[in-house]
Amino acid sequence: MASQSSWIIETTRDDFEADVLERSRTVPVVVDFWAPWCQPCRMLGPILERLAEEHQGQFVLVKANTDELPDIAASFGVQSIPAVFAVREAALVDQFVGVLPELQLRAWVKRILPSEAETLASEAAELERTDPKAAEARYRQALQERPNDIAARVGLARTLLAQAVIQEARQIIDELAAAGALDAEGQRVQAEIRVRLEAEETGSPEQARAAAEADPKNLELQWNLARALVAAAQHEEAMQICLRLVERDRHGLGEQARVLMVDIFRLLGPESDLANEYRRRLSMALF
CATH class of the missing domain: 1.25.40.10 (Tetratricopeptide repeat domain)
Structure with missing residues (x-):
């Protein structure tokens, strides 16, 4: 069913984990469980494929033929098709069954894509090792969009620490700690700040x-x-x-x-x- 495209993949049993779970760590993945004999699937499939092409890599569409992958379909709890799942960071974030009108489908796709703040934070994380100053700027932009984003605040503290701006990094981490919002990475940054101050x-x-x-x-x-x-x-x-x-x-x-x-x-x-x-x-x- 799928056309030849970098953003549309016909998966197999051997490749499913790499095509879906591993790939979803860098880009949202939409999994379309379908079968050649399923008429609603043949209605929905071309719309999903067109959206994948339009979005130019903002998400990847993975086509999973349930006739060939019944065990994988069962692991997703698929009972009827078409069944469509959105996966990010190897975790299920949304799903639907059946055929949605195109406008509704476009809204669904928009909902599962990263927000502008998430995109900025992702860019910042990639820049941290090579250009901490640029990473800091991206984190600050992300926090203008979403001031309470914990991962972005910890990322900003981490980039400040890399530039030896210890007191501002400490203030960010202390505020998160006071709110009980430190995750494991935040605790690691907190530990590094304490060690720097000890030095x-x-x-x-x-x-x-x-x-x-x-x-x-x-x-x-x-x-x-x-x-x-x-x-x-x-x-x-x-x-x-x-x-x-x-x-x-x-x-x-x-x-x-x-x-x-x-x-x-x-x-x-x-x-x-x-x-x-x-x-x-x-x-x-x-x-």
Whole structure:
């Protein structure tokens, strides 16, 4: 049914995950479950294809023949066709069954496309590594459209941090934290801000190590060394020192050390073997 087009795909069982789920992480995907014998499908299909061509890649239309892909159709809960699903970020965002009038279908497509603010935020995220200043400008534009967009606010804080504008980044994150709106990435940025601020207080790791070695029983100096090591991204040794402080002074410096370890876990991310190992060790020390 589909024409040859970059924005219209006839999928297969082997390619469905890549065509739909993976592709939806970068562009909205509209999945049209149809069959050659289905007359309503043959009415709806050309309209969807024309809209895909008109939108020039703003969404991708994936055609899924239910005769060839009955198991995939069943996994989507398809009971009658045509059945159309919108997928973004590998998640279902909207759907309908049957044939919609063209005006109604156009409105549906418009609804599932990214807003101007989302497009700006997506552009900003792509620019972060290469041009933080341009990324900052895009995030600010996005926030003019949607001031309460949490992901854009965290993104702005992240780009400010990359430019060493720490106080404004801190203000953004503090406001989100006060509202209980910090997601996992926001917590990671919050941890990085705290580490950056620690670096301003602790001096270099070499200075902190020399002081700690000169007075090894002084827990304050051990704590200062741990903070200096984190600021220098020497995470494992910092966590070793923090763990000892938790074991030796649980309700004093040990509590501050515990908080610092949690910040390191967030900096390293959930997939880090090092973070997971020290998370286990910290749990054993606490309980």
